[in-house]
Structure formats: structure tokens, C-alpha cells
Amino acid sequence: xxxxxxxxxxxxxxxxxxxxxxxxxxxxxxxxxxxxxxxxxxxxxxxxxxxxxxxxxxxxxxxxxxxxxxxxxxxxxxxxxx
Numbered sequence: 001x002x003x004x005x006x007x008x009x010x011x012x013x014x015x016x017x018x019x020x021x022x023x024x025x026x027x028x029x030x031x032x033x034x035x036x037x038x039x040x041x042x043x044x045x046x047x048x049x050x051x052x053x054x055x056x057x058x059x060x061x062x063x064x065x066x067x068x069x070x071x072x073x074x075x076x077x078x079x080x081x082x
Contacts, residue, residue, distance in 0.1 A: 006035040
């Protein structure tokens, strides 16, 4: 597992519109929380690690995301159809 603080979305390889949206969310919420990314070998390992550290309702938080990925999903579909 690796934990990395995200201060900007520049190095995440996101499409520009999604990177701008993410940067806006990070900036607007900078007084409330910091953005971090965690990597793991599998989704199960990630859930297990988060649960051991006291995080709860992990699955529920996915249904209420901070970023709206509907536009990103449409972008991915468009790229796939090219």
C-alpha cells in the first residue's frame, strides 16, 4: 500500500475537464480536508486496509462522490468507440 497526498491533479493523467474539476474541489475544500490517494494490490486489500484504520461505510461513500464522473464515463465511451 502506498499513500500519497494530492495537491494538484497534474500528475494523475486525467482529461483536462476532470483535472480542472478535481483541482477546484481540492481548492474549495482545502480548509476542511486534504486529498490523498491510496494504492493497493486489489480492491479487497484496499477495503480491508481502510476498515482496519477505522473507516466505515466505505461502499456507501462511493454512491455519493465528490466528483461527477458521468461526464468522464461518457468521454471514455466516446474514446472506446473511435
